[in-house]
Amino acid sequence: MANITKTDLVKNVAQKTEMSKKDVAIVLDGLTEEIMNEVAKKNKVQLIGFGTFEAHHRNARKGRNPQSGEEIEIPATEVPVFKAGKAFKESVKN
Incomplete structure (x- = not known):
């Protein structure tokens, strides 16, 4: 690969x-x-057959500091997301 x-x-x-x-x-x-x-x-960009790019809201949540184990608050944020289209999925599958 x-x-x-x-x-x-x-x-x-x-x-x-x-x-x-x-x-x-x-x-x-x-x-x-x-x-x-x-x-x-916050607009969706769709390329038929290839996939869709969009923003998703991620809620605030609690996490842990891996070094100290202390509980921390992770703030809410917007993250980019890509969802593969049907043709893309099929080409990877085969």
């Missing part, structure tokens, strides 16, 4: 689309920035 970096992704997409690596990097940066901006505004 290998890790794919952004550089690898840009190179692979450039080869498939016959676009320059520079242009693919610009598109990828724009895409990821737009997804982050929309999710930060």
Whole structure:
């Protein structure tokens, strides 16, 4: 199992689309920035077949400091969540 970096992704997409690596990097940066901006505004970003990006509320809860064992209060927060679409799930499954 290998890790794919952004550089690898840009190179692979450039080869498939016959676009320059520079242009693919610009598109990828724009895409990821737009997804982050929309999710930060609590909007759902849905790419049919690929998946959905959205923000979820995580309630405040009690936790423990792993070093001291002391009980601590973990504040409520918003976290980004990705849910894979049907086509994505099927491609991983096979």
